[in-house]
Amino acid sequence: MSDPAPTTPPPPDTVTLTIDGTAVTVPKGTNVLEAAKTLGIDISAFCYHPGLSIAACCRQCLVSIEKNPKLQPSCQQTAGDGMVVRTTDPQSTLARKQMLEFTLVNHPIDCPICDKAGECTLQKLYFDHDNADSRVDVPKVEKPKVVDLGPHIVLDAERCILCTRCIRVCDEVADSHQLEMINRGDHQELTTAPGQRLDNPYSINTVDVCPVGALTAKDFRFTMRAWELDSTPSVCHGCATGCNVEIHHKNDRAWRLVPRLNAEVNGHWMCDEGRFTYHELREGRLAAPVVDGLPSSWDKALGTAAEKIAAAQAGGGLAVVLSAQAGNEENYALAKLATAWKAQVFWTARPHRPERADDKLRDADVNPNTAGVKAILGGAADNDAAALEAALTAGKVKAVVMLGYDLPLSEGALRHLRELDLIALASHERGPVKHAAVALPIAAWAETAGSVTNRDGKLQRTHAAFPPPGQAVAGWEAVVRLGQAASPAAKLTWAHGRDVWKDMTAAVAPWKGAPWGREVRPLQLRFAGSRG
Amino acid sequence: MAGHGHEEAHDETAGPKVLAVSKVSPKVRTIAVVRPSEHDVTYLEAARKGLGVTLRHFMKNFFGKRRPAEALAKGEAVEPRSRFKPAWNEIETIQYPEEKTHYPERFRGLHRLMQREDGNVRCVACMCCPTVCPANCITIIPAESDDKGVEKKPAVFEIDELRCVVCGLCVEACPCDAIRMDSGVHAKPVENRGDAIMTRELLLGLSADVGKDPQSTATQGGEGPDWRG
Numbered sequence: 125m126s127d128p129a130p131t132t133p134p135p136p137d138t139v140t141l142t143i144d145g146t147a148v149t150v151p152k153g154t155n156v157l158e159a160a161k162t163l164g165i166d167i168s169a170f171c172y173h174p175g176l177s178i179a180a181c182c183r184q185c186l187v188s189i190e191k192n193p194k195l196q197p198s199c200q201q202t203a204g205d206g207m208v209v210r211t212t213d214p215q216s217t218l219a220r221k222q223m224l225e226f227t228l229v230n231h232p233i234d235c236p237i238c239d240k241a242g243e244c245t246l247q248k249l250y251f252d253h254d255n256a257d258s259r260v261d262v263p264k265v266e267k268p269k270v271v272d273l274g275p276h277i278v279l280d281a282e283r284c285i286l287c288t289r290c291i292r293v294c295d296e297v298a299d300s301h302q303l304e305m306i307n308r309g310d311h312q313e314l315t316t317a318p319g320q321r322l323d324n325p326y327s328i329n330t331v332d333v334c335p336v337g338a339l340t341a342k343d344f345r346f347t348m349r350a351w352e353l354d355s356t357p358s359v360c361h362g363c364a365t366g367c368n369v370e371i372h373h374k375n376d377r378a379w380r381l382v383p384r385l386n387a388e389v390n391g392h393w394m395c396d397e398g399r400f401t402y403h404e405l406r407e408g409r410l411a412a413p414v415v416d417g418l419p420s421s422w423d424k425a426l427g428t429a430a431e432k433i434a435a436a437q438a439g440g441g442l443a444v445v446l447s448a449q450a451g452n453e454e455n456y457a458l459a460k461l462a463t464a465w466k467a468q469v470f471w472t473a474r475p476h477r478p479e480r481a482d483d484k485l486r487d488a489d490v491n492p493n494t495a496g497v498k499a500i501l502g503g504a505a506d507n508d509a510a511a512l513e514a515a516l517t518a519g520k521v522k523a524v525v526m527l528g529y530d531l532p533l534s535e536g537a538l539r540h541l542r543e544l545d546l547i548a549l550a551s552h553e554r555g556p557v558k559h560a561a562v563a564l565p566i567a568a569w570a571e572t573a574g575s576v577t578n579r580d581g582k583l584q585r586t587h588a589a590f591p592p593p594g595q596a597v598a599g600w601e602a603v604v605r606l607g608q609a610a611s612p613a614a615k616l617t618w619a620h621g622r623d624v625w626k627d628m629t630a631a632v633a634p635w636k637g638a639p640w641g642r643e644v645r646p647l648q649l650r651f652a653g654s655r656g
Numbered sequence: 657m658a659g660h661g662h663e664e665a666h667d668e669t670a671g672p673k674v675l676a677v678s679k680v681s682p683k684v685r686t687i688a689v690v691r692p693s694e695h696d697v698t699y700l701e702a703a704r705k706g707l708g709v710t711l712r713h714f715m716k717n718f719f720g721k722r723r724p725a726e727a728l729a730k731g732e733a734v735e736p737r738s739r740f741k742p743a744w745n746e747i748e749t750i751q752y753p754e755e756k757t758h759y760p761e762r763f764r765g766l767h768r769l770m771q772r773e774d775g776n777v778r779c780v781a782c783m784c785c786p787t788v789c790p791a792n793c794i795t796i797i798p799a800e801s802d803d804k805g806v807e808k809k810p811a812v813f814e815i816d817e818l819r820c821v822v823c824g825l826c827v828e829a830c831p832c833d834a835i836r837m838d839s840g841v842h843a844k845p846v847e848n849r850g851d852a853i854m855t856r857e858l859l860l861g862l863s864a865d866v867g868k869d870p871q872s873t874a875t876q877g878g879e880g881p882d883w884r885g
């Protein structure tokens with residue numbers, strides 16, 4: 125249009141088209157809908173999802189294209205060179221508005237009891253488009269409600285707008301054809317494929333992509349309204365893949381985890397098991413320091429720990445155990461303290477579960493930070509649980525300072541351990557922590573700013589969604605307190621996770637120069653618009 | 657007396673009398689302070705006026721006729737002022753709580769929760785009222801309802817009537833006419849703060865108690881009871 129012709133020809137793998145009078149250059153193969161998005165033009169859409177194949181079945185994204193007699197679905201229309209697209213002309217605006225009205229003809233509009241309300245694309249488009257009263261006075265078509273589709277999902281067929289996104293998630297993400305459409309016209313209905321249930325390791329992704337509240341996750345159903353929640357970006361700690369997630373939290377607890385787009389790690393998806401990891405954040409937490417099985421104060425606990433460490437150190441029998449379940453910062457801090465103590469350093473992890481591995485996201489290694497601990501330990505990375513077991517049975521260890529609560533050791537070794545002085549820095553009161561001489565409470569992954577390293581060695585930041593329970597502090601802070609009590613000579617003076625990060629990224633070669641990044645505050649979802 | 661109003665700022669003559677202006681900063685000035693006259697300072701005039709008003713009220717209340725208690729409760733109009741009947745009986749002392757005055761129809765009393773035909777709670781735990789409540793005093797824990805046609809219900813519904821600012825926004829927000837403030841009941845005095853928290857059962861009971869229709873006649877969608885055909 126009025127834009128001057130570009131002086132240099134664009135690279136051959138891009139096309140330039142005009143949308144609403146503005147020229148835009150996009151890579152070849154981009155669809156018109158995505159091209160418009162780069163200009164900030166949000167074309168309404170239901171069935172299009174950037175992570176799925178294109179069905180073009182909802183016709184909510186119709187636009188006018190010059191020299192084309194009919195309106196085109198912009199999700200399916202590949203951008204062509206010199207194409208002139210209009211999204212605001214009366215014809216296509218009316219078409220989209222009428223498509224929306226059509227979708228709403230049989231919609232039950234039970235927003236008050238619909239879990240999607242507040243983040244529903246249909247609600248959003250209704251307000252965007254016309255916000256007008258219904259013109260339909262014939263009875264609505266009734267379909268099944270509260271249908272149990274599988275172990276995790278409930279379907280409300282009336283709310284379904286037949287976009288087929290969920291079918292495509294099953295087909296393309298989970299590789300299992302478990303959902304299908306039956307019947308035609310306004311009797312068309314989503315149902316499970318013959319002899320199938322919606323039961324696959326990625327099934328809850330269907331709930332995320334569902335633009336309406338037709339699919340709801342049993343785990344989250346009726347617990348919280350979307351607009352009440354705050355969202356904090358984080359990384360799933362369910363396995364070594366490290367899917368990027370959002371923690372949706374309120375009242376100092378997490379209510380659900382949803383995937384966050386990261387093309388390099390998890391795309392748009394995450395597995396069901398990972399979603400449930402937030403339950404652990406509330407179960408069996410250690411909220412106050414414990415000395416010999418009794419709740420105590422930080423001062424007393426640190427004093428006792430310092431005595432025991434000094435005693436063991438004198439005999440050269442001090443062992444420090446890092447954990448692949450904990451973040452980089454606490455592992456690095458404790459490793460540094462171990463060097464000052466001249467202690468033997470080991471690391472442990474939860475045992476692998478080969479049966480859960482697939483070629484998609486799920487990994488057999490159920491520890492979020494195996495790569496991180498190995499990078500921090502460098503040469504000592506071979507000192508795993510087996511080495512610890514050998515050292516324990518050989519009786520070379522007098523006291524153990526342990527991060528986390530996972531010690532996959534044999535009964536014999538655990539018996540040995542019980543006779544030693546165990547100082548645990550743990551978020552949960554579990555396993556060996558119950559017998560610890562001193563247990564120091566630390567924050568779990570959702571409660572502190574930190575980082576983990578996934579199976580590809582990718583360093584990923586996590587953020588604090590809510591404060592840790594009781595007297596628990598961030599893991600690295602507990603290490604600092606322990607260091608100041610037990611060996612002031614080590615001079616641990618970090619005051620912020622950022623300080624640990626700075627030292628750590630300077631010391632650990634693969635992470636050199638990695639930026640800590642911006643501090644992230646929780647986002648109120650009521651200002652975040654629709655999701656799905 | 658003379659303030660710093662607009663007129664004064666424009667019209668220097670109407671402002672306070674300027675005695676001297678500082679040489680360093682012309683904004684710093686010495687002005688003449690206007691003190692009240694001696695007559696005003698004694699407050700005799702004001703006291704006399706005040707006593708007059710009190711005396712007039714005393715006469716009205718002492719010699720005037722009270723409106724009968726029944727008329728009071730019904731909110732019947734005060735008899736119009738006429739030459740032979742001065743409006744003395746407009747002033748009334750009500751022997752509360754034995755006597756109660758008339759409450760306007762839209763008086764907001766304690767909340768009540770409406771019932772369905774089967775006596776179940778009408779609220780579907782949509783969370784609109786706790787969302788809109790400016791005092792944050794409504795606590796709802798939703799749960800799955802046994803009735804599949806209802807789906808959602810409040811397992812816990814509590815209103816802290818001490819924190820409530822009686823704004824009525826919860827009633828406005830409710831999409832199913834499940835909560836009303838038309839019980840006409842005052843918040844009761846309590847000894848412990850916790851006692852002012854009304855539970856689901858209390859709120860439901862209130863709706864049966866007050867002799868008003870415990871069931872809401874509103875229908876979903878507003879199109880009559882069989883809107884879904």
Ligand code: SF4
Nearest residue numbers: 235238241244336337
């Ligand atoms: S799907 Fe959206 S529009 Fe439909 S009932 Fe749920 S929130 Fe309302």
Ligand code: SF4
Nearest residue numbers: 284285287288290334
């Ligand atoms: S259930 Fe949701 S995602 Fe699946 S077809 Fe219906 S509207 Fe689309």
Ligand code: SF4
Nearest residue numbers: 789820821823824826
């Ligand atoms: S009347 Fe106002 S303050 Fe009281 S519960 Fe309702 S919304 Fe809250």
Ligand code: SF4
Nearest residue numbers: 779780782783785830
């Ligand atoms: S607004 Fe009405 S239906 Fe919704 S939670 Fe409050 S009382 Fe219940």
Ligand code: FES
Nearest residue numbers: 171180182183199
């Ligand atoms: S989004 Fe394009 S047809 Fe559905």
